[in-house]
Amino acid sequence: MKSHIKCLFFALLAAAAVLGCKSEPLPPPPEQPPMEAALTPAILDRLKKMPGYDLKNYHFILSGSVILNSITTKANDRGYYSDKNVKEGGVIFENVHEKSNITFMTKIIGEAVNLQESGDDISLRVYFEEKKDEAKYPAATYYLVFSAKKTDMNAYFMLNYTPGTDTSLLTDEKGTLAYGGDTYNVLFNGGCPYLLLKFEQRTSTIDKNRIIRGRLATTK
Numbered sequence: 001m002k003s004h005i006k007c008l009f010f011a012l013l014a015a016a017a018v019l020g021c022k023s024e025p026l027p028p029p030p031e032q033p034p035m036e037a038a039l040t041p042a043i044l045d046r047l048k049k050m051p052g053y054d055l056k057n058y059h060f061i062l063s064g065s066v067i068l069n070s071i072t073t074k075a076n077d078r079g080y081y082s083d084k085n086v087k088e089g090g091v092i093f094e095n096v097h098e099k100s101n102i103t104f105m106t107k108i109i110g111e112a113v114n115l116q117e118s119g120d121d122i123s124l125r126v127y128f129e130e131k132k133d134e135a136k137y138p139a140a141t142y143y144l145v146f147s148a149k150k151t152d153m154n155a156y157f158m159l160n161y162t163p164g165t166d167t168s169l170l171t172d173e174k175g176t177l178a179y180g181g182d183t184y185n186v187l188f189n190g191g192c193p194y195l196l197l198k199f200e201q202r203t204s205t206i207d208k209n210r211i212i213r214g215r216l217a218t219t220k
Helices: 001-024 041-048
Strands: 035-038 059-062 066-075 076-083 086-092 095-104 109-116 121-127 144-149 173-179 182-187 195-199
Touching: 059 121, 095 182, 144 173
Parallel strands: none
Antiparallel strands: 035 195, 059 109, 059 195, 066 095, 066 182, 076 086, 109 121, 121 144, 173 182
16 A cells, blocks of 8 residues: 555656646747848848838948048238237238047947949948037038949948058058048048948748648549
8 A cells, every 4th residue: 555655656746847847938049149240232232122121221330440630721810019009010920720630439330321323333321420410510411431342242331532642551541531521631540441230140940841642542
């Protein structure tokens, strides 16, 4: 009798263990963190095929820091008097050197203004100004241009600028570009900055199973 009770006790323990395991939900699959990849004509072509495609809905990331600077000279000529009560004296010829410096930080996010295609060239205008400064620096003129070749589907969209002399290429000063209607010297350290696209990589499976059982035999 005791042996039967012992067997029954262990059977109940085993059943409880099995039921307990079945009641626990399976852990969710780990989430993949957002990734960044260089924008290429191949990726752009994939974006164009997406439902509801609108390039202005996607955010683009600047791969590296870009510095724009310029120096302009303006005259501030005026007269002066040696004594307030005596109207005699001379004039001051003053040249005012106005220095302008604009820094685009690494990994800042920009929005596409428009996309232009001409022959083998694809150009993308990107607007990086902060929202609070949109009225002062409108997207119509304050943008950077990035371009790639359509024939190279894996080419990066590199920053457009006019290269300088061989001497300047050996320093951070690489050439010039237009921004907001003015021309600036462009400086960056290392390789030419390009555009990145933030995305999430997901994988899903769709099973389409069929069992073919052959044709039924028919009698004539």
